[in-house]
Amino acid sequence: MSLDTNTTDNMSVIETVVWGVGGLIVRAGYVVWVVGRYGKEQFSDFLYLHQLAESVASGKGFTIEGVRIFNQSVGYPAFLGLFYKLFGSDIWTALVVNIVLGGISVALVYILSMKLFTYMGQRRSKFAARVTALLAALYPDSLLYCAFVSAENLFIPLLLGMLLVVSALWRRTLIQGTVVGLLAGMMVTTKAHGVVLCLFLPWIWWIQRKDVFRITLAATLAGTLFLVPVTCQNYRDSGGKFIPLSSVSGEVLLAGTNPTANGGPTAAYHLPEEVEKGCHPVDLDRMRARQAMQYMRERPSWFMGLTMRKALLSLSPARDFMFEWNGQGRLFTSWISRWLPTAFNFLLLVGVFLGLVVARRNREAMGVEVAVVATATLLQLIFCAYSRYRFPFLFCLIPLVSWGWLDLVRRRFVWLNRKPTDSDGGPT
Numbered sequence: 001m002s003l004d005t006n007t008t009d010n011m012s013v014i015e016t017v018v019w020g021v022g023g024l025i026v027r028a029g030y031v032v033w034v035v036g037r038y039g040k041e042q043f044s045d046f047l048y049l050h051q052l053a054e055s056v057a058s059g060k061g062f063t064i065e066g067v068r069i070f071n072q073s074v075g076y077p078a079f080l081g082l083f084y085k086l087f088g089s090d091i092w093t094a095l096v097v098n099i100v101l102g103g104i105s106v107a108l109v110y111i112l113s114m115k116l117f118t119y120m121g122q123r124r125s126k127f128a129a130r131v132t133a134l135l136a137a138l139y140p141d142s143l144l145y146c147a148f149v150s151a152e153n154l155f156i157p158l159l160l161g162m163l164l165v166v167s168a169l170w171r172r173t174l175i176q177g178t179v180v181g182l183l184a185g186m187m188v189t190t191k192a193h194g195v196v197l198c199l200f201l202p203w204i205w206w207i208q209r210k211d212v213f214r215i216t217l218a219a220t221l222a223g224t225l226f227l228v229p230v231t232c233q234n235y236r237d238s239g240g241k242f243i244p245l246s247s248v249s250g251e252v253l254l255a256g257t258n259p260t261a262n263g264g265p266t267a268a269y270h271l272p273e274e275v276e277k278g279c280h281p282v283d284l285d286r287m288r289a290r291q292a293m294q295y296m297r298e299r300p301s302w303f304m305g306l307t308m309r310k311a312l313l314s315l316s317p318a319r320d321f322m323f324e325w326n327g328q329g330r331l332f333t334s335w336i337s338r339w340l341p342t343a344f345n346f347l348l349l350v351g352v353f354l355g356l357v358v359a360r361r362n363r364e365a366m367g368v369e370v371a372v373v374a375t376a377t378l379l380q381l382i383f384c385a386y387s388r389y390r391f392p393f394l395f396c397l398i399p400l401v402s403w404g405w406l407d408l409v410r411r412r413f414v415w416l417n418r419k420p421t422d423s424d425g426g427p428t
Contacts, residue, residue, distance in 0.1 A: 012114065015126075016107050019133040023106025027099045030143045038328055040091040042149050049077050050149040054089045056081030070234040071247040071281050075190030076151035091149065098146045098153040105395070108160035109136045113399040115167055116365045131402040139398070140331060140341040141320055141391040147330070148322075151190050156392045158187040159194065163396060166204055167368050177215035181222025188223075189230060192245035193389065196378055198223070200371035207367030241282040249383070250289030256310070256384025257292040263309035265384050307381055314380035317345035320387035347401070348394050354404025355397075369400045 042050050048064065049072075055063045056078055062069045080094055087093045113132040117125030136142070145152050162183040170176035180201065187194040202216045227244050234243040241247075255261075255269040269288060270276065276284055296303045319341035323330055329337040352373060359366040376393040383389070 019110045020103045020107030023137040024103030026137050027102040027146045031147050034147045046148045052077035053080035053084050057084035068237045070238045073246045076154045094149045101153045102146050105156045106136045116399050128402045132399045135398050155191040173211050173215045174218045177218025178222040181219035185223040185226030197375040204367040207363050247282050247285045250285035252383045254288040254292040263313045310381050317342050351401030351404045355400030358407045
């Protein structure tokens, strides 16, 4: 290896660290501001995750007020519980962990950008990667959830790590598959819907001309072995129910697929009281899923229309409702909280489309990016996902966004500055 190559590699490492630290500083500043204004108290799912992490840290397992919880994803509270054990279970511990994870996510998306742009043979790959890192550092949704005990904070770096390993050029197929499987196991125990992306991994490897059977087998075995301990524990504590991941998908499915559904999530996810009374939580969730499926079978034309509406709404740049939760403008002012995230999402969605047009030039980069786009779209169509369901995947698509917008700017710049020709009716 030449001295120039070593120097370039060292500079890349330094710049990766700089971007990671920059993302960390931005998040630290935001969290200090938002906690100073609205406090650090958690609610709803965020409070449950905090309580689960407290329980893990105290050695009581996954319990809330003495009740064993076996239908929620355990990855984030288990991870957070380690830090609660070491540093105390104050909310600030979780927020500091989130800040660090956010910085790591910015660094990882910068690395992923360099990887994908290198595939494309882009001469200005480093500039594009810098744009990617800047967008990631300032991503409004990423800042928003940094101040909550939210599993997305861990899900994003795990997702990015898996994508990096998937897109890397490894000599040993079995080792690569094993690492991907372990990261996938961590990812889906953090947010169960990550399993949708895993379904596309064989297709990505086929695009990359790898030994699909061997690498998929290795990944499947590693991921399955990672899930075995949690599945066995859930089986025991739930009274003999098979729960490899969380079991709330039926509730989410029914919330988006019921007679009152209009393309967005609803509060109509309960069955009649006499039906729900006394049901085991896992059985109840499965009953809700079956009810949603029954609505689909009974009214297929209605369901097709609902699906089309979901598809249109998946392209909506509307901000996450948490930006104005309970009348709080959690991005400095009410006006900024309402319009900046929406404008940012609009730029992301348009950039994804532009990037896909450019990505067709390279099969390796296209395989990874199309899989992530398809995952985000399917989550919207199946579960009528909230904004925070899609934002981790949009975060991973920022390289594609930078790619698309920069290509458009480059083409526009060339068009504005090209010299007139005979075909233009002017001098050559």
